[in-house]
Amino acid sequence: MKMLTSAEIRQQFLGFFAERGHAIVPSASLVPADDPTLLFTNAGMNQFKDVFLGVGTRPYKRAADTQKCMRVAGKHNDLEDVGRDTRHHTLFEMLGNWSFGDYYKKEAIAWAWELLTQVWELPKDRLWATCFKDDKGDLETDEEAAGYWRAQPWIDPSHVLYFGRKDNFWEMGDTGPCGPCSEIHYDRGPGACEKQGVPGHTCAVNGDCGRYFEIWNLVFIQYNRVSATQLDSLPAKHVDTGMGFERMVSILQGEDSNYKTDLFTPLMRRTQEMLGHTNAQVEENIVAYRVIADHGRAVTFLIGDGVLPGNVGRSYVLRMILRRAARFGRKIGFTRPFLAGVADAVIETMGQHFTELVTRRDYILRAITDEEERFQRTLDLGLARLDSVLTTLEDQIVPGAEAFKLYDTFGLPLEITRDVAEERGFFVDEQGFQEALAGQREKAKSSEKFEMDDKLLSSYSNALRQLQESGSLGAEGVEHDPYTTTEMETVVIGLLVDGQLVTQAKPGDKVEVILPATPFYVESGGQVADTGMIARLPQEATKADGAALWAIAVSDTRRPVPGLVVHMGEVHSGRPHTGEPCWALVDADRRWDIMRNHTATHLLHSQLRQVLGTHVQQAGSLVAPDRLRFDFTHSAMLTQDELDRVVENVNDLIISNYPVNVHYENYKDAVGSGAMALFGEKYGDVVRVIRTGWPGQELVSQELCGGTHVTMTAEIGPFLVVSEGSVGAGIRRIEAVTGRGARDLILKRFKTMNNAAAYLLCAPDELDRKVQDTLDQLQAAQKELTRIRREMARRDFETLMDSVQTISGVPVVAAQVSVADVDAMREITDWYRARVHSGVIVLGAAIDGRPQIVAAVTEDLTGRGLHAGKLAGAVAKVVGGGGGGKPTLAQAGGRDSKRLAEALVLVPRLVSEALGMGA
Numbered sequence: 001m002k003m004l005t006s007a008e009i010r011q012q013f014l015g016f017f018a019e020r021g022h023a024i025v026p027s028a029s030l031v032p033a034d035d036p037t038l039l040f041t042n043a044g045m046n047q048f049k050d051v052f053l054g055v056g057t058r059p060y061k062r063a064a065d066t067q068k069c070m071r072v073a074g075k076h077n078d079l080e081d082v083g084r085d086t087r088h089h090t091l092f093e094m095l096g097n098w099s100f101g102d103y104y105k106k107e108a109i110a111w112a113w114e115l116l117t118q119v120w121e122l123p124k125d126r127l128w129a130t131c132f133k134d135d136k137g138d139l140e141t142d143e144e145a146a147g148y149w150r151a152q153p154w155i156d157p158s159h160v161l162y163f164g165r166k167d168n169f170w171e172m173g174d175t176g177p178c179g180p181c182s183e184i185h186y187d188r189g190p191g192a193c194e195k196q197g198v199p200g201h202t203c204a205v206n207g208d209c210g211r212y213f214e215i216w217n218l219v220f221i222q223y224n225r226v227s228a229t230q231l232d233s234l235p236a237k238h239v240d241t242g243m244g245f246e247r248m249v250s251i252l253q254g255e256d257s258n259y260k261t262d263l264f265t266p267l268m269r270r271t272q273e274m275l276g277h278t279n280a281q282v283e284e285n286i287v288a289y290r291v292i293a294d295h296g297r298a299v300t301f302l303i304g305d306g307v308l309p310g311n312v313g314r315s316y317v318l319r320m321i322l323r324r325a326a327r328f329g330r331k332i333g334f335t336r337p338f339l340a341g342v343a344d345a346v347i348e349t350m351g352q353h354f355t356e357l358v359t360r361r362d363y364i365l366r367a368i369t370d371e372e373e374r375f376q377r378t379l380d381l382g383l384a385r386l387d388s389v390l391t392t393l394e395d396q397i398v399p400g401a402e403a404f405k406l407y408d409t410f411g412l413p414l415e416i417t418r419d420v421a422e423e424r425g426f427f428v429d430e431q432g433f434q435e436a437l438a439g440q441r442e443k444a445k446s447s448e449k450f451e452m453d454d455k456l457l458s459s460y461s462n463a464l465r466q467l468q469e470s471g472s473l474g475a476e477g478v479e480h481d482p483y484t485t486t487e488m489e490t491v492v493i494g495l496l497v498d499g500q501l502v503t504q505a506k507p508g509d510k511v512e513v514i515l516p517a518t519p520f521y522v523e524s525g526g527q528v529a530d531t532g533m534i535a536r537l538p539q540e541a542t543k544a545d546g547a548a549l550w551a552i553a554v555s556d557t558r559r560p561v562p563g564l565v566v567h568m569g570e571v572h573s574g575r576p577h578t579g580e581p582c583w584a585l586v587d588a589d590r591r592w593d594i595m596r597n598h599t600a601t602h603l604l605h606s607q608l609r610q611v612l613g614t615h616v617q618q619a620g621s622l623v624a625p626d627r628l629r630f631d632f633t634h635s636a637m638l639t640q641d642e643l644d645r646v647v648e649n650v651n652d653l654i655i656s657n658y659p660v661n662v663h664y665e666n667y668k669d670a671v672g673s674g675a676m677a678l679f680g681e682k683y684g685d686v687v688r689v690i691r692t693g694w695p696g697q698e699l700v701s702q703e704l705c706g707g708t709h710v711t712m713t714a715e716i717g718p719f720l721v722v723s724e725g726s727v728g729a730g731i732r733r734i735e736a737v738t739g740r741g742a743r744d745l746i747l748k749r750f751k752t753m754n755n756a757a758a759y760l761l762c763a764p765d766e767l768d769r770k771v772q773d774t775l776d777q778l779q780a781a782q783k784e785l786t787r788i789r790r791e792m793a794r795r796d797f798e799t800l801m802d803s804v805q806t807i808s809g810v811p812v813v814a815a816q817v818s819v820a821d822v823d824a825m826r827e828i829t830d831w832y833r834a835r836v837h838s839g840v841i842v843l844g845a846a847i848d849g850r851p852q853i854v855a856a857v858t859e860d861l862t863g864r865g866l867h868a869g870k871l872a873g874a875v876a877k878v879v880g881g882g883g884g885g886k887p888t889l890a891q892a893g894g895r896d897s898k899r900l901a902e903a904l905v906l907v908p909r910l911v912s913e914a915l916g917m918g919a
């Protein structure tokens with residue numbers, strides 16, 4: 001049998017199911033599109049979650065795919081394990097086939113057997129199947145699945161086993177879809193067991209050793225869990241399967257380690273070439289090699305899906321993984337950035353299937369190198385700091401606050417602090433770190449949205465299901481149409497207080513209102529959600545607020561689960577009731593501001609590409625009523641000329657008054673025609689394309705976009721950039737205003753300029769020259785002033801020298817001076833010490849109405865009991881203050897400058913006492 005490559009194995013899986021009527025769907029992005037509960041896509045079923053929850057549909061009933069997944073930390077995968085063993089990964093592929101209310105156990109089991117034994121020719125006696133038998137005795141044993149397994153050709157019936165809930169029952173959460181599953185295990189032979197002779201080890205399926213590998217899990221979704229005790233049978237039953245691709249490749253290529261398959265060997269070979277290592281050196285450093293290969297894949301795919309290194313959420317995970325790989329690289333001899341080389345090998349290996357990697361190759365490589373360089377700069381600093389921390393510790397524990405400081409101030413990820421500490425026999429107080437981190441997050445009130453927990457999510461799905469069951473909502477859920485109107489006559493079908501459906505609310509209640517249809521926009525694609533009012537109006541009334549029977553001020557609009565839109569707000573007046581008619585009124589002025597900013601964002605994007613080049617890609621966007629913010633890939637700061645050209649071009653496009661058209665079309669056609677698709681966005685088969693330009697002429701801009709837009713560009717009004725700066729690895733940020741925001745800015749600036757011109761007695765257009773002239777004059781005057789002050793101080797000093805008293809042979813000056821600041825006082829004491837070589841001087845001055853004292857003692861006298869700090873302190877005490885300093889120079893302040901003379905009189909006595917004591 002010829003050895004299959006990983007690309008062939010992937011293709012055979014997809015081809016097998018395509019032949020059996022499955023739509024082959026692309027992998028969803030690693031950044032889940034509409035799922036606030038997930039940091040990363042971590043299973044093949046994520047992108048079909050809405051179908052299983054019964055709130056979404058697809059145009060096909062059978063599908064198959066390979067899904068890129070990320071698992072970091074948590075119960076599934078500790079980053080620590082990656083590289084140390086041969087089967088944990090951060091990024092992996094999950095092959096899956098799916099039935100949405102179509103085929104069921106019979107076909108799923110037969111096809112699994114056929115693919116494994118006929119196509120891939122795995123030995124039948126090495127395959128085992130497990131079925132569900134409830135260890136609690138409540139649920140039905142899955143004899144249906146077991147029967148189908150026993151019916152497969154040449155299967156050994158004794159290889160069909162039963163296991164309980166832990167292994168063979170799948171649940172999405174506390175409530176929701178669930179069902180029994182069947183796992184297929186592969187026996188790698190007795191030699192693969194690393195626990196032989198370990199007391200209590202039974203070498204068998206689910207025996208937790210290296211001999212039996214679970215290779216494929218077939219989940220049969222047949223129930224909906226309503227509560228802990230109630231399971232309802234689902235009308236439509238689904239199949240959801242998952243096969244770990246890397247593991248299957250290792251079996252089919254006959255390797256005992258995933259890292260020895262052709263998914264990883266090209267990456268390790270590239271690392272070896274860059275280092276010039278011998279094979280023996282590779283073996284010596286195998287853990288580092290594996291870490292670099294694994295993390296190199298994760299980093300490449302994450303950046304390919306639009307994540308960039310940063311300090312929160314996904315961006316932090318990326319930074320942490322990238323820096324961990326970089327650090328392992330340094331350990332084995334890299335002195336310069338190298339990960340782009342590994343990423344290049346990843347793209348070569350995987351790019352044929354994951355074409356987004358090829359399209360974004362340059363961008364990925366540059367982002368990696370930028371971050372690596374940034375890391376090298378901070379690493380030296382951070383490690384030096386960690387070194388000094390470790391040497392001062394009294395016990396073996398690095399305090400959490402210290403680890404946090406290393407992370408926060410020096411950019412040293414916790415994982416690296418931990419690695420370094422552990423190498424030297426220390427531990428990190430990670431609990432303390434997490435507390436410090438949480439404290440900071442609380443302060444920053446981060447905008448990241450991973451707050452919604454499963455419980456809340458399931459209360460929303462329950463509300464949606466109840467509304468659908470009662471007929472208030474159809475299968476498609478809430479009709480969301482923010483495009484055609486900003487006001488709509490409708491009816492309240494649901495009121496949620498604390499996640500529970502209620503029938504009535506009272507003034508002051510925080511509520512979430514559900515309507516069968518809504519014109520309110522839900523935050524998406526960077527455009528913020530609409531706000532406004534939902535109100536019941538008397539029959540013939542106008543929509544004026546005062547006339548409303550009740551009104552709810554809407555401050556946010558969200559889509560917590562697909563199919564459900566909630567308007568979050570507070571009851572302003574009256575008692576809204578479900579079932580009542582109402583008006584949904586979007587704050588239209590605000591919406592217009594948003595639409596101007598959104599269309600302007602598209603024009604800005606197109607002109608940045610025009611002026612800077614087509615490497616410019618959107619990396620983030622915020623479309624708010626008061627401003628727009630646009631992040632894009634570009635490595636250098638924009639020159640004033642570039643920025644001017646962009647602003648002029650955008651304003652020209654606005655004045656030309658191009659039409660802005662909305663098209664709905666097939667994704668492939670849209671992208672084929674040059675429309676820009678954005679990172680991190682999930683696109684269905686039919687996409688919405690915004691095109692600006694006259695039909696038949698070259699388009700000014702075209703983007704896939706779900707946002708709301710003006711109809712003609714002139715409606716945007718003036719466009720002004722208010723700031724341009726850097727936000728990280730090769731990313732620039734522009735903030736701009738349009739329409740009313742730009743009008744306000746222009747008027748404000750004009751007013752400021754007119755006022756300034758009036759003060760300076762010139763015309764506004766001459767302002768810059770006039771300001772320059774005035775600054776020149778001011779500078780000249782200041783120079784002159786400094787010169788005069790110094791001269792005066794010099795004269796004062798000469799006068800002071802006339803008042804020198806000699807106490808026990810020591811020249812002493814104690815005097816009040818009139819100078820501008822404390823520095824001048826210090827300068828006089830310097831002159832004095834230079835002149836007398838040995839002596840004491842104490843000066844007092846009222847500066848800005850407060851007494852200041854400076855005392856100086858020449859070095860030779862400090863040994864004779866004289867101390868400048870003590871002198872200054874004693875004098876300051878009289879004027880109601882205190883202070884001190886070194887034996888040779890000290891400064892003190894007080895409150896009552898009228899008593900300065902009285903205070904300074906003490907000096908000769910103090911000096912004589914000190915000398916007396918010293919003698």
Ligand SMILES: [Zn+2]
Pocket residue numbers: 193194195196201202203204207209210211
């Ligand atoms: Zn074993």
Ligand SMILES: [Zn+2]
Pocket residue numbers: 525598602703704705706707
């Ligand atoms: Zn857009």
